[in-house]
Amino acid sequence: MTLRLSAVTYRYAGAHRDALAGVDLELPAGSVLGVVGANESGKSTLCLVASGLAPVVVGGRISGSVTIDGRETVEMRPHELAQRCGILFQNPQAQLSGTASTVFEELAFGPRNLGLPLGTVIERIEASLETLGIAGLADRDPDRLSGGQAQLVALAAILALGPDILILDEPTSQLDPQGTRLVGEALRRLARENRTAILVVEHKTALLDQLADRVVVIDQGRLVREGPSAEVLADPALIELGVEPPPRVRVRSAVTAAGLRTPGEADRLLAELAR
Amino acid sequence: MAWLSRQFSTRVIVLIPIAIAINIVLGYTVQTILKLPIYLDSIGTILVGVLAGPIAGALTGILSNLIWQYAPVIGGGTIGPFAITAGVIGFLAGIWGQLGVYRSRPASGTQLMAFAGIAAVIVVALVVPILGNPAYTNPDIGGYPDWVYTAAVVIAIAAAIAVAAFIYIRRDLAGFWVAIAGVVTGVVAAVISAPISAIAFGGVTGSGTDLLVAAMRQGGSDVLQASLGQGLFSDPIDKTITSFVVFIVLGGLSGRLLARFPLGERLVRNRAA
Amino acid sequence: MPGSRWASASSGTVRPDEPADPSVADQGRAAGRLPAYVLRIPAGPYRALNPYTKFVIALSSALVAFGVRGWTGPLSVLALTAVIAVAAGVARSLRRFVLGTVPIVASILVVNAFLYPGATDVLFTIGPFAATGTGVTVALQATLRVVAFALSVAVFSLTTATDDFLADLEHRGTGRRLTFVVGSAIRTIPAMGSRAVEIVEAQRARGLDTEGSIRRRLRGIVPLAGPMVFGSLAEVEERTIALEARAFSAPVRRTVMRVLPDGSGQRAVRWLVGLGSIGAVAASIAGRFPLP
Numbered sequence: 001m002t003l004r005l006s007a008v009t010y011r012y013a014g015a016h017r018d019a020l021a022g023v024d025l026e027l028p029a030g031s032v033l034g035v036v037g038a039n040e041s042g043k044s045t046l047c048l049v050a051s052g053l054a055p056v057v058v059g060g061r062i063s064g065s066v067t068i069d070g071r072e073t074v075e076m077r078p079h080e081l082a083q084r085c086g087i088l089f090q091n092p093q094a095q096l097s098g099t100a101s102t103v104f105e106e107l108a109f110g111p112r113n114l115g116l117p118l119g120t121v122i123e124r125i126e127a128s129l130e131t132l133g134i135a136g137l138a139d140r141d142p143d144r145l146s147g148g149q150a151q152l153v154a155l156a157a158i159l160a161l162g163p164d165i166l167i168l169d170e171p172t173s174q175l176d177p178q179g180t181r182l183v184g185e186a187l188r189r190l191a192r193e194n195r196t197a198i199l200v201v202e203h204k205t206a207l208l209d210q211l212a213d214r215v216v217v218i219d220q221g222r223l224v225r226e227g228p229s230a231e232v233l234a235d236p237a238l239i240e241l242g243v244e245p246p247p248r249v250r251v252r253s254a255v256t257a258a259g260l261r262t263p264g265e266a267d268r269l270l271a272e273l274a275r
Numbered sequence: 276m277a278w279l280s281r282q283f284s285t286r287v288i289v290l291i292p293i294a295i296a297i298n299i300v301l302g303y304t305v306q307t308i309l310k311l312p313i314y315l316d317s318i319g320t321i322l323v324g325v326l327a328g329p330i331a332g333a334l335t336g337i338l339s340n341l342i343w344q345y346a347p348v349i350g351g352g353t354i355g356p357f358a359i360t361a362g363v364i365g366f367l368a369g370i371w372g373q374l375g376v377y378r379s380r381p382a383s384g385t386q387l388m389a390f391a392g393i394a395a396v397i398v399v400a401l402v403v404p405i406l407g408n409p410a411y412t413n414p415d416i417g418g419y420p421d422w423v424y425t426a427a428v429v430i431a432i433a434a435a436i437a438v439a440a441f442i443y444i445r446r447d448l449a450g451f452w453v454a455i456a457g458v459v460t461g462v463v464a465a466v467i468s469a470p471i472s473a474i475a476f477g478g479v480t481g482s483g484t485d486l487l488v489a490a491m492r493q494g495g496s497d498v499l500q501a502s503l504g505q506g507l508f509s510d511p512i513d514k515t516i517t518s519f520v521v522f523i524v525l526g527g528l529s530g531r532l533l534a535r536f537p538l539g540e541r542l543v544r545n546r547a548a
Numbered sequence: 549m550p551g552s553r554w555a556s557a558s559s560g561t562v563r564p565d566e567p568a569d570p571s572v573a574d575q576g577r578a579a580g581r582l583p584a585y586v587l588r589i590p591a592g593p594y595r596a597l598n599p600y601t602k603f604v605i606a607l608s609s610a611l612v613a614f615g616v617r618g619w620t621g622p623l624s625v626l627a628l629t630a631v632i633a634v635a636a637g638v639a640r641s642l643r644r645f646v647l648g649t650v651p652i653v654a655s656i657l658v659v660n661a662f663l664y665p666g667a668t669d670v671l672f673t674i675g676p677f678a679a680t681g682t683g684v685t686v687a688l689q690a691t692l693r694v695v696a697f698a699l700s701v702a703v704f705s706l707t708t709a710t711d712d713f714l715a716d717l718e719h720r721g722t723g724r725r726l727t728f729v730v731g732s733a734i735r736t737i738p739a740m741g742s743r744a745v746e747i748v749e750a751q752r753a754r755g756l757d758t759e760g761s762i763r764r765r766l767r768g769i770v771p772l773a774g775p776m777v778f779g780s781l782a783e784v785e786e787r788t789i790a791l792e793a794r795a796f797s798a799p800v801r802r803t804v805m806r807v808l809p810d811g812s813g814q815r816a817v818r819w820l821v822g823l824g825s826i827g828a829v830a831a832s833i834a835g836r837f838p839l840p
Contacts, residue, residue, distance in 0.1 A: 014531040014543075048789075057285075057792045058785075059535055078285075079798035087793050094786040097794065099731040101711055104586050108805055113724070115800035118578035139585040143735075161795060285797050286788045288725050292733035293780045296740040301773060304744045309765045309772070318773060338729065345705050346734050353652050353694055355701065356614070475614050475697075477690030479655040489659045497665045516769070523770055524777045532781060 001069050001084065001164035003027040003050060003197055008064035010049050015060075019045040020221045023064075029164065030195040032187065034202060034212030034229060038242025042221040043201045047089075047169040050199060052081040068165065079114065085165040086158035090173050092150035096142050096157070103145075103153050104138045110161040128156040132186050148179030155183065159190075166190065168200040172207065180204065184211050205246040209233055217241055286535060287327045291335050294319030298339040313513040317364050321460075321521050324368025325377050326536040332365030332372075356475045360468045364460055364514070371456045375541040377522050380448035387446055391439040394451050398435035430512070441519070453522045457515030464514060465506025472502045579807065587806060590712060594636035598810040599713040600720065604818045605632075606704035608825035613696040615829030620839040622692035629699045638706040645702035646695065653691050660687035710734050715806040724802045740776070747775050 005025040011018045019042050027033050027050075037043050048054035052073030055062050066073045068084050076084075089095055100106035107128055111121040129135040134152050137145065142153060151174060158166070166187070172180040184207055190196040202208050208215060208229060215232040217225035219241050225232050232238075234249050245253075252266045260266075283291075302316025320339060324332025337358045344355030371377065382390070434454075442450040472478055478498040479485045485505070525533070525542060533539035579587075590596055605628075613625045633639040662674075664683030671679050710731065718727045748756070751771045791797075831837040 012531060013534050014529075051793075053789055053792065057789055077797070078792040079795035082793050082795040087789075089786070089790075091786065094783065095790040095793075097728075097791070098735055098787070099728060101588075102585055104583065105805070110794040112803040112805060113795040113798050115798065115803055118803055118805060119581070121803055121805070122578060122581050139583070157794065283725065285791050286784065288729060288796075289732075289784050289787045289791060290781075291729050292731075292736055293740075293784060295729075295733040296736040297776060297780060299737055300740040300744050301776065303741075304748070304772065305769065308748055309768050315769065315773070318777075322777065334729075338733065342730065342733055344701055346710065346737070353649060353698060355610075355697075476652060476694060477656045477660045477686060479652060479659050485655040485659060489663050501665075516766075520769055520773050524774055527774065527778065528781060532785065535785070 001029055001197060003085065003165050003199070004065075004067050005050060006065045006067075008049060008062065008066060010045060010054060010062045011060055012045075012054075013059040013061075018221055020049060023049075023221075023223055025050070025216065025223070027165065027197045027199055029197050030191055031214065032191050032198045032200065032212045034200055034205075034208035034215040035218060036202065036205060036208065036215060036233075036238070036243040037218035041218050041242065043218055044169050045221070046218060047087060047167050047199070047201060051085045051087040051165075051167045052076060053078070053087065056081065082110070082163070083114070083161050084163055085167060086161060086163035088151075088155055088158055088166070088168045088171050090170045092145075092147060092154045092174065093143075095154040096150065100142055102138065103134070103140050103142055106142045106153060107157050107160050110157055114161070124160040124162065128159040131159060131189070132156050133182060147174040148176055151175055151179065152182065155186070164195070165197045166199070168198070170201055170203065172202070172204060180207060187211060203244070205233055205244060206248070209246040209248060217243060283327070283331060284537065287323075287331050287537065290327065290536070291323055291331065291338070294323045294335050295339045295342060297322075298335075299343050313509070313516055315513070315517055315520070317361065317514065318517050318521060320361060320365040321368040321517060322524075324365045324370075325372035325521065325525070325542070326533070326538055327369070328372065328537055329366040329369025331537075332367075332369040333362040334365065336361030336363070336365035353476065356471050357468060359471065360464050363467055364464055367456075367460050367463060369538075371460075372538040372541065375544070376449070376452045376456045377525055378449060378542050378544060379526060380452075381446055382448045383446055387443060387448070390448050390451050391442040394442060394454065395435040395439040398431050398438065426508075430508075434512075434515070449522065450519075453518050454515060457518035458511045460518065461511030461514035462507065465503060465510040468506050468510070469499055469502040472506075473499045478502045579805075582805070588709070588712070589809065590709065592636065594632055595707045596809075598808055598814050599708045599716040600810070601814045601818055602704050602708050603713065604822055606700050608821045609700035610697050612825045612828055613693050613700065615825075616832040616837060617689075618832070618837065618840050619689065619692070620837070621828070621832070622689065622696040625696040625700055626692065629696065629703050632707075633699075633703050636703070636707045638703060641706050642699060642702055645698055649695055649698045652694060656690045656694065657687045660684075660690060712806075712808055716808050718802065719804050719807055724796070728796075740780075743779065744772070744776060747772055 003025075004027070005023050008020055008023045008025075009018050010020040023046065025033070035043055035046060045054065048058055049062065049066060052066060052068075054060055056074065056076070057078055062074065068076075073081060073085075096106055097109045100109060104125060107125040108121055111124045116124075125138075126135075129138055132152050132155060134149070134156060137149060137153060140149075142150065145153060151171060155168075155171065168187075172183050175183065187198055187200065188211055191198050200208070200212065212229040214227060215225075215229040216223050217232060217235075217238065224241065225235060225237070233246055234252075236253070238245050244250075248270055251270060255266045255269070296319075298316050298319035301318055302314055305313065305315045316339070317336065320332055320336040323335040340354050340358035340361045344353075438450060438454045441454075442448060478501055530543040533542050594602070609625045609628065612621050615621070630639075633642055661679045661683045662677040664680055664686055669681035671681050671684060673679070714727045714731050718724065751768070754771075756768050756771055828837065
């Protein structure tokens with residue numbers, strides 16, 4: 001399944017400026033696209049628009065087209081969107097249904113809403129638990145989980161709906177390094193094995209360095225850079241655009257700037273240090 | 276039942292339980308922590324009514340009372356039967372919402388002073404018949420004891436001043452309409468609660484104003500009349516204060532947020548862009 | 549979208565847009581795979597009854613307590629409630645609910661015993677106040693009614709987990725929306741309570757007066773209600789998006805997961821108790837109820 005945005009301009013209801021302007025984006029199956037940008041640059045809006053939630057649920061005006069496999073998202077109902085394109089936000093507690101006593105039941109919420117046969121519901125739950133490695137949390141109370149655990153449960157809950165496209169808005173912001181690693185690995189697996197198309201907004205450029213195939217930089221609602229992740233993340237203009245480059249790039253530029261090595265040698269040195 | 280639930284968008288379905296929780300928690304907090312003789316436990320109900328319409332408001336009120344009775348995590352031992360009153364309050368709030376009562380109406384100068392003045396005059400005018408009422412002036416005729424009428428007049432004058440000041444200081448005519456909405460809601464609530472209280476609870480409600488009931492009975496009122504008197508004293512005040520709190524709070528919310536609710540549009544029409 | 553097919557994470561292809569039509573046998577087989585901590589079949593005397601049965605009993609009790617005037621109605625409800633409470637082992641927990649009725653009971657007793665309008669059969673006097681026989685009777689009956697009502701609801705609440713009640717209602721056809729509203733409201737109350745406490749503390753640090761004059765305390769309302777409502781409404785947006793992202797507004801019948809045991813015996817009891825209580829109330833209103 002391919003997600004495509006063509007010349008998308010979006011404005012929230014009652015706002016005076018466009019939140020997104022002339023955005024062109026393509027997200028083929030199995031690829032991971034990283035999105036970076038300063039605060040208030042439109043990253044979250046991009047997530048809402050790409051997933052179809054804006055304008056369908058959130059209101060607002062959109063021009064241009066957002067299509068999933070050629071079908072316009074504005075023509076789909078929210079439950080149809082949910083099965084094709086899952087979205088995950090920063091705050092895990094706000095994404096849980098707030099009605100489940102156990103993680104198992106929380107994961108059942110989505111599939112049950114779709115009226116799937118109970119056997120299928122259970123299969124989906126077990127699969128999601130396994131994909132994220134949280135089978136041990138199945139009997140826990142969702143309200144009593146740590147931030148990281150709750151975020152994994154929220155992600156599992158989205159996966160249970162079986163979307164082929166995943167959009168994540170700073171999914172690891174509340175996670176510790178281990179949680180971040182778990183989520184990163186799960187996303188990589190989903191992209192590679194399930195051919196899930198993934199769009200992930202992150203401040204942690206180090207994560208994107210490892211995870212994303214391509215990266216776009218967004219500034220005041222416009223995409224100002226786009227390309228393979230290694231290239232974009234090494235772009236010296238990143239800092240001016242409000243994005244902190246990954247450690248690899250920072251060390252490299254510091255080492256090169258100090259005149260100690262040429263960029264090529266700096267890269268080799270870093271590769272050795274990282275081994 | 277299924278048709279009914281299809282009327283509500285997901286946003287309203289999310290709002291209602293939050294409003295119910297606000298009703299219960301705020302009602303409890305205001306009474307025990309601020310120790311005020313008002314309830315404020317309809318604030319969520321009125322909020323939902325104004326934002327989402329009469330049926331949503333009524334549902335919020337009814338469910339708040341039933342849930343508070345069934346799962347009394349904090350207080351609320353006998354509030355269940357008043358679910359009917361709460362439902363009506365929510366329904367009325369929805370009507371006010373549709374009429375745009377809570378919409379800001381900025382004004383200045385003479386129009387402002389005129390409305391403030393009219394508000395004060397109306398309130399005072401409402402109590403003039405009381406002064407001329409034979410039940411008040413003629414000691415041989417029954418009804419409420421004298422001091423009730425005097426108290427009503429005093430409260431009315433204080434309220435008139437408060438409402439007029441509110442309109443004038445905020446330069447907003449909405450205060451006028453909010454006050455009317457609050458008083459009407461309060462009166463209707465009192466009229467509906469009185470028989471419930473009389474039938475179910477022997478004419479009392481368990482709140483501090485029961486002393487009022489006692490005093491009125493001493494003056495000769497029967498059970499229903501005493502309940503009504505108590506209600507007409509506390510409910511209009513409580514509902515008017517609640518309405519003003521809702522108005523102030525709604526005024527502080529962004530137009531973007533409000534516009535997403537079914538009746539939100541009617542609240543933001545006059546706002547400066 | 550007819551014919552659309554997509555792969556789930558592991559279990560082959562599913563057509564999500566077709567309406568679900570699980571056979572009863574399917575449902576039973578699948579339900580067997582549900583872990584025990586999800587099924588949570590209640591056990592114990594009275595608790596093991598189907599939630600709907602317990603609900604009908606509580607509702608009928610409340611109806612009889614208020615609707616059958618005189619002594620028999622409230623007393624029989626109290627007796628039934630006591631028996632159930634002891635059988636289910638919740639008698640001790642009822643104390644909290646009894647305490648909850650004390651303010652109103654005190655009012656009822658005092659106001660009605662001493663100030664019943666038009667009563668002249670004085671029993672005794674305390675100072676300037678005279679207690680009348682009519683008044684005392686009314687007071688006691690009203691007290692019994694209130695306590696009977698409160699305790700029958702309390703017993704229902706103590707012997708029935710909210711989740712069980714809601715799951716059963718949904719099984720019987722209540723839409724997902726009502727179930728969500730009630731379930732979410734009950735779960736939100738504690739969180740809202742903590743938020744209120746935080747707000748009061750924060751405002752107190754800013755000078756909010758909770759002990760001063762009435763005027764000062766009145767001014768405390770908006771600083772308390774304001775943040776509470778603002779915070780809640782901001783949450784509404786997030787939660788709406790989250791629910792829609794989980795297909796909450798799908799126009800199909802939601803899959804039933806937890807089914808609580810029921811039986812024809814319980815069904816008979818429900819009909820009996822329900823109709824019986826309606827009949828008793830009708831008789832009482834028509835003035836034909838035979839007992840005092």
